[in-house]
Amino acid sequence: MPKEKTPEQVYNDLVTQGLYEEANLDKDEIQKVRKLTMEDYEYGKKLRQNKDANWRVIFNIHYDAIRELCDLLMRFKEQKISNHQGLFAFIMLNYPELELDWNFFEKVRSIRNKNKYVGEDITKEKWKEVELRFDLYISTLNREIEKRSLNLT
Numbered sequence: 001m002p003k004e005k006t007p008e009q010v011y012n013d014l015v016t017q018g019l020y021e022e023a024n025l026d027k028d029e030i031q032k033v034r035k036l037t038m039e040d041y042e043y044g045k046k047l048r049q050n051k052d053a054n055w056r057v058i059f060n061i062h063y064d065a066i067r068e069l070c071d072l073l074m075r076f077k078e079q080k081i082s083n084h085q086g087l088f089a090f091i092m093l094n095y096p097e098l099e100l101d102w103n104f105f106e107k108v109r110s111i112r113n114k115n116k117y118v119g120e121d122i123t124k125e126k127w128k129e130v131e132l133r134f135d136l137y138i139s140t141l142n143r144e145i146e147k148r149s150l151n152l153t
Contacts, residue, residue: 023080069141
């Protein structure tokens with residue numbers, strides 16, 4: 001099994017490959033996308049209450065919310081990237097004050113990729129391992145975007 005890469009290694013590799021791109025910082029776009037993302041997240045939270053909840057769907061809603069919020073936060077640095085690992089590495093390196101955990105990002109990215117690319121299902125047990133931190137990170141990222149949006153003219 002390959003050795004885990006640090007956020008710095010991931011970032012440097014992707015910079016070398018030219019995968020980070022310039023992006024516009026559009027306050028209206030950020031607010032609209034943030035609103036939709038948080039609506040999806042709230043819907044995902046409601047799905048957790050279902051007796052016959054589909055944990056794969058719930059996980060994917062939450063993963064997409066975290067990824068989208070990271071993407072929005074990246075826009076404040078006028079950058080974008082389609083590579084999820086590169087996105088999370090960028091957030092780790094550029095927003096250390098948020099005190100996010102690289103291992104959590106890698107864990108949920110790995111769960112998602114195993115589901116999407118090799119058909120491994122996401123069980124209730126797998127979901128429960130990440131649920132609380134998903135909520136914490138989504139809340140943290142959302143607050144940071146709100147705070148930074150207030151400073152835009």
